[in-house]
Amino acid sequence: MSWFDECGRASALSLVILFSFSFQGAYCELLVSPVGPRQVNVIAGSNVTLAVSFSGALYPAVAWFMGDLPVITWTIGSSTPPDIDKNQATVLRLELNGSLTFINVPINCSSNYTIEITKSGLGKAATSFSLKVFENIQNVMLSARPDLAKEGTDRFTLQYSMLQGVVEKQMWFFNDVEIKANSHYLVEQRSLVILRLSRSDTGEYTVLLMNPFSSVTARMNVTVLYGPDEPVLQAHPAQPFYISGDSLRLSCHAEGFPPPIAEWDVDGHNLSDSQIGVLNLLNVKTSQGGNYTCTLLNPETKEKRQKRMILNIYEMPSGSPMCSIQSVSNIDLQYNCRWPGGTPQAQLSFPALSNTSSGTADFSLTVNATDKLNGKTITCMAHHPVEQKNCNITATSPVAFLPAVGTTVDSAGKIVVTIHCVSEASPKALVSWSKGSEAQAGGTAYQVSSDTTQLEMRNYNVSNLLLQNYTCTCRNPLGSQRRTIQLQGPLISDSRLFHNHERTIVTLTWEIPSTSVVTGFDIQMKGPDLLTINRIGSSNNYHTILQRPGSARSADIFVLNPKLTYRFRIIPKARMTEGEPSVVHTIGPGERLSGPATAGIAAGIPCSLLLLLLLCGLIYFYIYRKKKKSWQTRYPVSRAVEKAVTVQPDAGPHKMGTGRVSTGPPDYNRLQQTTSERSVALPAFTPPPPVRFATTV
Known part of the structure; x- marks a missing residue:
């Protein structure tokens, strides 16, 4: 095997090892399975865990669904706490291995639960549980419909009700004998129906209710109707x-x-x-x-x-005496007592206020308002020769209150902000208004309602309504209460996004501060077009897809492509003035990746590619250097000259004087030399006699 082939095989092995590390786990299978039964019965108020185990991936994303509604999501091993549905935050807890634990499980948690575990590149694995929560059956009562049983009634129904409990099985008895469904009795859900009621049906009826954790009986006597006799x-x-x-x-x-x-x-x-x-x-x-x-x-x-x-x-005075209280110039209190008619007329007085003042029929007494009268119950004594009666009245100062702010737009396009101030008091408190340090009595832009409890402001520009503090003061002779309101511009205080199981419909919900002036909301989206739009495309900018009035707090968006990524935000508006947008809510295939994970992936991909290119470059440079060295002409030492072949049939004579040499590397196979002897022969030339020389490189 040649040295060149060895280098090529070593390079291939290095690439295999590199790709093996780069794509480690690509052929693993993501699995999730229950630990224990899938059908779980539990008593309400206890703790229960839907235990699972998974394999095939490290740090997968976990999502639990109650029916089709997601209730908790998390990435296993993440330092970020699980995202739990706010309505279930006190009930649900996610274990480190993805199992779902219910703390003091309530009855409304009975449902089918599904766990989905996903990992990028490995797909998704899921398994389901059926959780049924039972309560101990308590306070079972029987009722009849109709309330009165009449002989010959076609249908007479006995129905049970209970304070709490989940019934799995019911049994009915008549005079301690079990009732079977037949032509006279029908056993229905939560009821027993007696057909064609007769006197023989008079007796005691019993219902037995059971579930895996309790059983309760309830009894009722039924009497068939007749009469009447002599009155x-x-x-x-x-x-x-x-x-x-x-x-x-x-x-x-x-x-x-x-x-x-x-x-x-x-x-x-x-x-x-x-x-x-x-x-x-x-x-x-x-x-x-x-x-x-x-x-x-x-x-x-x-x-x-x-x-x-x-x-x-x-004859004697009709009815009963009536008491009331009024404010006199918002300084004094006037107590009133009225009991007209009768012969003779009743004598009326307020002993707690005066021992000498009294009157008949319609009596009033005015006194100075003092702290002693605040919250004190005053009695009117009504004396008649036949009967004595009385009535009570209590004067109270205004209590603390919270102003209510409402915002609309009138037909002229003006922003209408209404502040409503009401304080409980007796007598009724009068309300005064001020803007900043100036009293506000009404006008074109500011109007006070006839009962003084409401201040209405109108303006085209919301900024003009936010420049001052507005103060309402509720006052009666016994005291006053004051509240100052600082209006805010359009603002979103909180927002959330929920989606259905198929991820084709999302619901945005939001809240605003109680003093925020908002007349409407723009729902904006960035990303591909919705499937309801008859065109294909996408937008890199946010654009408004829905508009909602100022009273709205949610919006549904149809229909999304679950394979694409969308971004949504809410823009609060006060007419033409836009407030700060809400946080951006993202839904799509990559929505469950955290920010650090996304940044790591974004940085890791180019780094891996750069490392791979660098390694390939080093291998190529190494091979190139080896080849280049083998191509270079080497002049042997004297020992090599003695072994060299002096005749090279394919090569022509070289002229040293012209500076030309052979244009290609030597053919070592044709020379049939060993590796150690692979040196290039000296080019053939005519040396000047009688000297012969060689140059070694």
Whole structure:
């Protein structure tokens, strides 16, 4: 084997080793498998782990899905914490090996869960689990529909309800005998249906509910309906007459199921009805006296029975006293008490405010507002010869409050910013407004609502609305509360991106500060066109694809190509003024690579190519130098001259005087010399006699 062939084989071996290291793992298979059962039953509130193991790759990307919704993503071994759905952040925890742990698992976590492990160049591996969360069945109750059972009813349903629990199996019993579905009974989900109800169905019904962790029974007695019998009509309390303003109760009842409905009338005029046959008369008047007739009606059988009695009523003030409080010049407090009518009229007073002042029918008392009255309950005493009543009123100073800011655009294109200030107080607090250090009473650009609780500002340019602080002061005689609002320009405080399982639809959500002036949002995209656009292309610049009003907080974008990369951002706007864009949200094949990983790949590829080119250049230079040395003419020493062939048939004579030599390397095979003797023979020439010389290089 020649030296040249050995060098070529060594170079090939070096390239194989280099490519072997460069593409290490390319033929590994990415696998993920469950550790334990795929069907997992667990009690709510406990901890459970969907355990998996994987092989075939180092530091793969892990994504867990609850149904089709991604709930947690992470790159194994990454120093960056896992990205967990904010709604599940307190429940889910990702283990270092990719397993998913539920902490105090709630009932709503019952679902199918899928883990997907991906690695660049190795594809994707996935496996699924079915998690069913049970609760201990508690507080099971039975109810009937309709509420009243009537003989002959086509369908009478007993249905259970419970405070909590997940039912896996139910069993029904009638008088402790298990009920089987037949022509009389239907067992449905959460209910038992009795067909063509009869009196023989009266009895105790029991339901047994079971799951792997608990079992509970509930019972209910059912009585079939009939009646009514002869009514019994009574007045409570029983008196020969009643004073106007008295409260009494008329009861009319009879045996029957369901309890009969009572219809009342006085001298032929209908009053009211009550399913339990009771008529409550509060603060009765003389006009309410007369012949009272009670009619009992079974709503199912339509059977009727009647009973009549005479009721005598005398006059007293109607209703009950009413209390209120008002502000006088926003300095004093005026307490009011009203109880009109009656013979004689009721005497009204506020003993806690004055021992000497009193009045009748409609009484008012004005006092100075002091701290002692703040939060103090004042009672109005209403005295009548038959009955004494009272009412209460409490004066309070304004409480702390939060202003509400709203933004719209009117028909003229102006930005309309509304600040709403309301503080709970008794009497009602008046609101005053100021802009900076100047009081604001209203005008063209600034308008105060009639109840003073709202300040409205209009302007074409949002910057004109942000120059001053706006202050609202809520005040009544007992005190005041003040809040200052500094409006902000259009701003996005937070934004997120979610996508469906196929990665063809994304949803952008965002939030703005409570004092930010925003009238709309532009949803912008950079990247290839959406599939809904009837053209093919892409854009390296952001362009608006959707516009949303200022009240919007989310946007859905259809339809994306899952093989391409898209970038989205939200631009808040106050009419024509744009705020700072949100962070850029990226979705596409490379979206799961972190920033350092992307930078490493970007730097590693050219470095690897440069190293490969340098190695190839060194090999080529080495081979070239060897060949060049073998091509050069070598003049042998005297020993070589003695062995040299003096006749070279293919070569012509050389003329030293002209400076010309052989134009090509010697043919060592034709000379049949050993490696150590591969020296170029001296060119043939006619030496000047009688001297012969040789030159060694």
